[in-house]
Every structure is written in structure tokens, then in C-alpha cells.
Amino acid sequence: MFLQRSAVAAVRRAAPRAAARRTFVSSIVRRDASKENPPSSGPRSLLEGYKKLEDIKTTEDLLPPGAKPGTVPTDLEQATGLERLEILGKMQGIDVFDMKPLDSSRVGTLEDPIVVNSAGEEQYVGCTGCPADSHQVLWITLTREEPVARCMECGSAYKMHYIGPPDDPHAHHAENAYPRPKNMADFIKPEYANL
Structure with a gap:
């Protein structure tokens, strides 16, 4: 009786698993690079159309152009502010934030x-x-x-x-109302x- 119940339980557990199995399918999209960039156009720079670090003067210079309609934007097309500054610096080979x-x-x-x-x-x-x-x-x-x-x-x-x-010599800094806390240097x- 015990063996009969355990065999029935094993069949109940195994049956749904076999029915639920699916094969994994993937597809590869192959693109012809010669059609996208014709050889007559020559090599294109990654920074073409983007400002270089020496051209950035204000925060408005760090606003992205955005993606073309119907496409998913890349980080370069949508990043703003300090993130955009870091990406543009890395494209020029400059570590803007000195992260070493x-x-x-x-x-x-x-x-x-x-x-x-x-x-x-x-x-x-x-x-x-x-x-x-x-x-x-x-x-x-x-x-x-x-x-x-x-x-x-x-x-x-x-x-x-x-x-x-x-430092701006014309700036008037307010005095700190709270004294600096003591540390070991004191x-x-x-x-x-x-x-």
C-alpha cells in the first residue's frame, strides 16, 4: 500500500513538469554594415555631432539632442548633466572624475x-x-x-x-553659526x- 501511494505521488509530480517544458529558441538578426555606412562616406568619429570637453562652457551645453523618432535612445543621446560630461570625457579618453x-x-x-x-x-x-x-x-x-x-x-x-x-572675491559668505567639531587634529x- 505504501509503495502504491508513493508511486502515484511521483507520477502526479512528474506529469505537469513534462507538459510544461519548452525548448529555448533564439534568433539572430544579421545586418549588412556596408549598406548602413557606405564606403564613400569614410570613417566617422564617435564625437561627430557632439561637443568636445573644451567646448562645454555652461550647463546648457550638457543637454542631449535626444533620439530620433521611433528609436530607443542610447546613453549618449539621453544622458544629461554630470553623467553626460563623464560619457563625453570617456569618448575622448579622459577620466573626468579621476576614479583611479x-x-x-x-x-x-x-x-x-x-x-x-x-x-x-x-x-x-x-x-x-x-x-x-x-x-x-x-x-x-x-x-x-x-x-x-x-x-x-x-x-x-x-x-x-x-x-x-x-574663489570669487566679491562673494560674501555668511559666517558659520556652528563651530567646527573637535577632532584628533586638535x-x-x-x-x-x-x-
């Missing part, structure tokens, strides 16, 4: 710190030690007022190099703080 990792083959010293470029008023640096990943990530804040800081774990020194727009002896 920092030098972790050495420990930065106060005489020869690891330089970090920044276009803003402050920059966050994640230190993992030397060699890389020798300690947990410790986040260090570098500002224009305090451009040099050290990692509390490994002692590596980092220096912010400001590459942003120049407790360093003055003779060690001289850079």
Missing part, C-alpha cells in the same frame, strides 16, 4: 603626503592602510582650511589639492602640527 584608486603602495608622510584632488570644499578619503586592506576602512575628512590629515590607525598622511573653481602638539 589612491596610491596605497606607500605610507604618506607629512613631508610627502598622498595627494588627493578635490573640486569641492571638502573631500573624504577612505584609508585602508599600507599594504592595501591591512586595516578596516577609516574615513578621513580633508577641507580647504585643513588640507592635511593623518590616519589614526596607520599614520598615513593625506593632503587635499583643490582643483575647483577659483590634540596634536604644535611642534608636530607644523607642516
Whole structure:
């Protein structure tokens, strides 16, 4: 009786699976490249019809043309703002945001710190030690007022190099109502703080 019930249960489970199986079909569309780009037109540049980085002056220059009616837009045809700036830079072989990792083959010293470029008023640096990943990530804040800081774990020194727009001498900045919070740099002896 037990074997009979288990055989019936196995048949019930197996029957719907066999009926539900389908084969996988794919199709390949082959296009003739010679018809789309006739040889008489010559090689076309990827940037043809698009502005180069040196031609971009305002945010209006970063507005895309959009896709032709009836087509799906590419990233280049629909990206705006900083994303468009990054795409245009990559097409010219320029890494606009300098995304390569920092030098972790050495420990930065106060005489020869690891330089970090920044276009803003402050920059966050994640230190993992030397060699890389020798300690947990410790986040260090570098500002224009305090451009040099050290990692509390490994002692590596980092220096912010400001590459942003120049200061406007006519701008009137409001005084900060909140004082800067204290950090470990406030407790360093003055003779060690001289850079």
C-alpha cells in the first residue's frame, strides 16, 4: 500500500513538469554594415555631432539632442548633466572624475603626503592602510582650511589639492553659526602640527 501511494505521488509530480517544458529558441538578426555606412562616406568619429570637453562652457551645453523618432535612445543621446560630461570625457579618453584608486603602495608622510584632488570644499578619503586592506576602512575628512590629515590607525598622511573653481572675491559668505567639531587634529602638539 505504501509503495502504491508513493508511486502515484511521483507520477502526479512528474506529469505537469513534462507538459510544461519548452525548448529555448533564439534568433539572430544579421545586418549588412556596408549598406548602413557606405564606403564613400569614410570613417566617422564617435564625437561627430557632439561637443568636445573644451567646448562645454555652461550647463546648457550638457543637454542631449535626444533620439530620433521611433528609436530607443542610447546613453549618449539621453544622458544629461554630470553623467553626460563623464560619457563625453570617456569618448575622448579622459577620466573626468579621476576614479583611479589612491596610491596605497606607500605610507604618506607629512613631508610627502598622498595627494588627493578635490573640486569641492571638502573631500573624504577612505584609508585602508599600507599594504592595501591591512586595516578596516577609516574615513578621513580633508577641507580647504585643513588640507592635511593623518590616519589614526596607520599614520598615513593625506593632503587635499583643490582643483575647483577659483574663489570669487566679491562673494560674501555668511559666517558659520556652528563651530567646527573637535577632532584628533586638535590634540596634536604644535611642534608636530607644523607642516
